[in-house]
Amino acid sequence: MWVFVAALLLLFWVPELVRAMGWTKFWILFFTEVFIWSLFAVAFNLLMGYTGLISFGQAAYLGIGGYTTGLLLKKIAGFPFALGFIAAPVVSALAALVIGYFCIRLSHIYFAMLTLAFSQIVYFTAFKWYSFTGGDNGLIGVPVPAWVQDPTFTNYYRFVLVVCTVGIFLLWRIVNSPFGQTLTAIRENPERAGFIGIHVKRYQLYAFMIAGAFSGLAGALITLNERSVYPDLAFWTRSTQVLLMSILGGVYTFAGPIIGALLLLFMDADITQDYPEIWQLFLGAVLVLILYGLPGGIVGFMQSRDVASTDDAATRLRKSMGEFQRKFWYLFAAMLAFSGFFLVLKTPSLWVTTLLITLAQAVIGALLFPWMLGRLSTLAQGWRLVFLLFPLVPLGIHVLLRTPPSGLVIIVLWALLIHTYLWRAEVREAFRARPRAEL
């Protein structure tokens, strides 16, 4: 709890930090975008992760929310700002009610296709209706209060932070409420959920509306941020982007989509800056790695798999150890692939050298790690310390090879894996029990 409050306070003062450190305003804008997309992704995941409804058209509500605020403020002179802003989630929820009414009649892929179809209807309406939405020229120059147009972006950054925090907090309350638990039950087994007295379709519709409302709120924030709206806001690529964020972070966790939004936007900014042409390729590769290697997403990867309740302490430890080793190797492979790929990209002529460097790392790792992991399995305290400090090695290599900052993601994951694992109850107990057993 206090960690969250501290993190929020820290985030609140980011603009001051950026100014004090002399960094560019890019970071303020970057975090503004991260907050908005986090809200959007968490709202989307209420459908995907919690209710088990995969929507391919969530961008429709981003667009409806964005256009609602944009049109109200632009078309009606003197329209109150607060009202124009609040209207976005309301109108989006109503739109979701109508669209959802038809969509939830179908299930699985048919549901997904129908949501996509409706979102394309929204997109083309905005795209073609020149007299009302401005068509593909968009709606430019949406009037916003003076405090939003602050040249340092600080006010708007804080506004977005507060709105998104409140939005995400409400969604957090919702998923932990009886309603949220009922949605999870529907995801797990709709037939059974019906026969504990739940009107499944109606609950799905409620979830669809709530997700639509918060998506619309995110859309309004985007409109105010850019002071204009374009049909692109409702384009299907936005729907897939939010899907990617959720999968990347992990759909069965609340924080997953937030982590996913942060990482995806960070990697996008980082890779696009130096290698704009390969961003899509890189994204595709990451997606394949996630789907095959970490089906629970990044947050799911950090959590342990469910150990059966009937397992005794020794079995639990053995299972955890096996899991730890698998994940350790997986991250090692990911790091080699990442650094090798970008070294070749940076200086293609030196590909032989790169190959040799990567090969050398692979050989050293293949010889060293089994031994290290073996030592850790003997539960010697010294080796625990060695492992806690271990992430410094890949960090050093990363700095030495000057791979793009996105590589840090792998290293941070590695460090988190080691630390969460070594502090996990059964492992901590085992390390503590051992010296006593020796006595």
Place this chain on the structure above:
Amino acid sequence: MLLRVERVTKSFGGFMAVQDVSLTVEKGQMACIIGPNGAGKSTLFNLITGHLVPDRGRIFLHDRDITGVPPHKICQLGIGRSFQRTNIFPRLSVFENVQVAVLSHHKKSLKLFTPAKKLAQRETYAILEQVGLADEAQSVGGTLAYGFQKQLELGIALASEPEILLLDEPTAGMSPQETASTIALIGTIARERGLTLLFTEHDMDVVFSVAEKITVVHQGRVLAEGSPDEVRQNVEVQRVYLGEAA
């Protein structure tokens, strides 16, 4: 009369799954439906619980016509059900599996902002206690052993405090010991709660030891109905069913 099924018929594209079946269950009774595979037992259950709508005929609960009422309403009216394939919420904890059903029964499922964790603790634990799963409360439902999952399913069904419980093959896939202990458990719970039971079963020993009334269905029709003794003496039944089993 608690449950009355009147001459219901259901066909699937020309195949008559259930034909003119009538059936009554009295309050407090332990009634059983037996019949070979494909006799129409599960279809009959699906008709009673609203998962299927009969082509003809009517179904009454306490003289209230429930024909064509959707499943979630039927559940709210007091019919509980376990399914033939294990039917739990696999990724929810054992506690949550039952709790979500208790909350639904208490009409609290629409509470949007109250934390669910602390709600209905007492009721949920009472049910877990009754089905013998209190020690497993925090385990993930899907990781339980098969027998435990069946018990959990029973717990979910009990959470809506049904008057009548429909159990579709409660001992399917169980070893003889598991079968015996499950039947004993169901019997105890039914007595404690004053539950009416209607179940299908393939194990003849179980049927003739616990059922007070047996309905034999064969090829979608009722072949015989009555007390275990009457059914055992029935020539038709011996020919088509018991003969095979013996």
